[in-house]
Amino acid sequence: MATILAVNAGSSSVKLSVYMAEKGGSPSQVAEAQVSGLTAPPAVLKYTRGHVIVISHREVSDKVNDQRSAFAVMLDTLIDDADFPLIRRREDISIICHRIVHGGDFTKPQLIHDHTYDHLEALNDLAPLHNANSLGIIRQCCDWFPHARNVACFDSQFHATIPQHIRTYPIDQTVAQSNRLRKYGFHGLSYSFITRSVARHLNKPLHETSLIALHLGSGASACAIRGGQSWDTSMGLTPLAGLPGATRSGSVDPSLVFHYASDVGRLSPASTRDLHISRAEEILNKEAGWKALTGTTDFGKIAAAAAKSRKRRSSEEEGDEDEDTRNKRLAFDLVVDRICGFIGSYYVTLRGQVDALVFAGGIGERSDLLRAAVVDQVSCLGFRLNEEANSAGGKRENGEEEPVVWDVGKEGVTPRVLVCKTDEQFEMARLCAEDEEFW
Numbered sequence: 386m387a388t389i390l391a392v393n394a395g396s397s398s399v400k401l402s403v404y405m406a407e408k409g410g411s412p413s414q415v416a417e418a419q420v421s422g423l424t425a426p427p428a429v430l431k432y433t434r435g436h437v438i439v440i441s442h443r444e445v446s447d448k449v450n451d452q453r454s455a456f457a458v459m460l461d462t463l464i465d466d467a468d469f470p471l472i473r474r475r476e477d478i479s480i481i482c483h484r485i486v487h488g489g490d491f492t493k494p495q496l497i498h499d500h501t502y503d504h505l506e507a508l509n510d511l512a513p514l515h516n517a518n519s520l521g522i523i524r525q526c527c528d529w530f531p532h533a534r535n536v537a538c539f540d541s542q543f544h545a546t547i548p549q550h551i552r553t554y555p556i557d558q559t560v561a562q563s564n565r566l567r568k569y570g571f572h573g574l575s576y577s578f579i580t581r582s583v584a585r586h587l588n589k590p591l592h593e594t595s596l597i598a599l600h601l602g603s604g605a606s607a608c609a610i611r612g613g614q615s616w617d618t619s620m621g622l623t624p625l626a627g628l629p630g631a632t633r634s635g636s637v638d639p640s641l642v643f644h645y646a647s648d649v650g651r652l653s654p655a656s657t658r659d660l661h662i663s664r665a666e667e668i669l670n671k672e673a674g675w676k677a678l679t680g681t682t683d684f685g686k687i688a689a690a691a692a693k694s695r696k697r698r699s700s701e702e703e704g705d706e707d708e709d710t711r712n713k714r715l716a717f718d719l720v721v722d723r724i725c726g727f728i729g730s731y732y733v734t735l736r737g738q739v740d741a742l743v744f745a746g747g748i749g750e751r752s753d754l755l756r757a758a759v760v761d762q763v764s765c766l767g768f769r770l771n772e773e774a775n776s777a778g779g780k781r782e783n784g785e786e787e788p789v790v791w792d793v794g795k796e797g798v799t800p801r802v803l804v805c806k807t808d809e810q811f812e813m814a815r816l817c818a819e820d821e822e823f824w
């Protein structure tokens with residue numbers, strides 16, 4: 386039996402889960418901590434041990450200003466918990482798996498040593514909100530847990546099956562090949578977890594399961610899954626392409642960069658030894674998205690304001706809406722429009738063979754308002770919502786555990802509409818437990 390730590394450094398949060406696992410067996414979670422709100426202070430810590438919520442909401446902004454400090458706070462919390470002796474002795478941790486968003490051409494998890502580390506460092510500029518942070522956490526772990534094996538698990542791995550005509554950009558192919566310019570795709574650990582969980586829920590073999598899945602969090606993407614494998618996804622060479630995110634523009638006309646301002650081609654003052662980022666990349670990655678439209682990265686607030694505004698308009702009490710509400714309504718409508726654009730396109734690329742539309746990620750799992758607006762717009766493709774199930778979320782009565790997948794579609798209608806409580810940490814722990822190389 387081994388103890389596995391799984392670390393997931395997202396763009397607005399860091400999640401850390403602890404598992405016990407046998408070689409080749411399914412990992413069993415024993416604790417979970419999370420620091421969220423890194424881009425919408427205050428940063429908030431949550432910590433659960435088994436089924437006990439030890440810390441439900443603790444503001445930690447005084448100690449946390451980035452992913453590395455968030456990881457340090459979570460680790461201290463676990464180590465200081467007198468009722469959780471499992472990681473008091475650091476030698477007891479056998480494997481630490483790390484979510485690395487951009488894994489280049491790697492098609493399986495890699496043990497970290499000097500060579501893999503250097504290889505991954507060279508990819509930092511292709512995932513400027515993620516890779517350098519994850520490598521920083523790996524360095525911390527090598528110092529703090531010298532006995533543990535560190536394993537890199539890649540968001541891009543699941544998308545290795547995207548066919549050539551979809552992953553190729555129509556540019557000079559000599560340049561494309563020498564600079565490895567192609568669609569890689571991300572959120573793959575999440576899509577892999579979603580595909581397995583939904584196939585089980587639908588009682589279908591994995592290789593016969595076809596889905597349109599949406600991972601909607603601070604970074605948002607869509608994925609067309611055909612026969613259990615990634616067929617297309619909305620992110621590309623970097624996690625900037627496709628849907629807008631909290632601070633990311635998503636796809637825009639590439640020429641916009643040349644018309645934005647005259648100095649956007651220069652290196653940003655935020656460039657470091659780890660990350661060479663131009664002002665243009667910094668603006669599109671960190672100063673755009675729904676934050677640029679509304680001033681907040683919190684999509685919950687945007688959805689609530691948009692719903693209120695919609696209600697007011699339908700009851701014809703329009704009156705003068707304040708600017709803040711108008712901006713939030715614009716951001717909400719824009720995000721719904723872009724999501725529906727991908728659903729339509731993926732429905733066609735999958736030739737209508739779709740078992741379910743699946744919502745996941747912080748927004749997909751929690752925003753019934755977003756789900757309702759999206760499903761309403763794509764009802765022409767046959768998707769229908771059960772409004773009651775949608776607003777109830779995954780809650781169960783009489784203390785029953787929240788399910789991993791829950792159905793929010795209308796009875797008797799296909800394709801289904803589902804919500805999946807995705808778990809990238811579990812997916813990493815599973816990949817590590819089943820690979821003999823890491824034991």
Ligand SMILES: Nc1ncnc2c1ncn2[C@@H]1O[C@H](COP(=O)(O)OP(=O)(O)O)[C@@H](O)[C@H]1O
Binds near residue numbers: 683752
């Ligand atoms: N009730 C809610 N309704 C809509 N959005 C929410 C709600 N709660 C959280 N969110 C959104 O979820 C996002 C975090 O999603 P998550 O997938 O956990 O983040 P990350 O991209 O950092 O991994 C937050 O930025 C917030 O906008």
Ligand SMILES: CC(=O)OP(=O)(O)O
Binds near residue numbers: 486540604605
């Ligand atoms: C790839 C990506 O955007 O990840 P996240 O949503 O966790 O920031």
Ligand SMILES: [Mg+2]
Binds near residue numbers: 395396602603
């Ligand atoms: Mg995430």
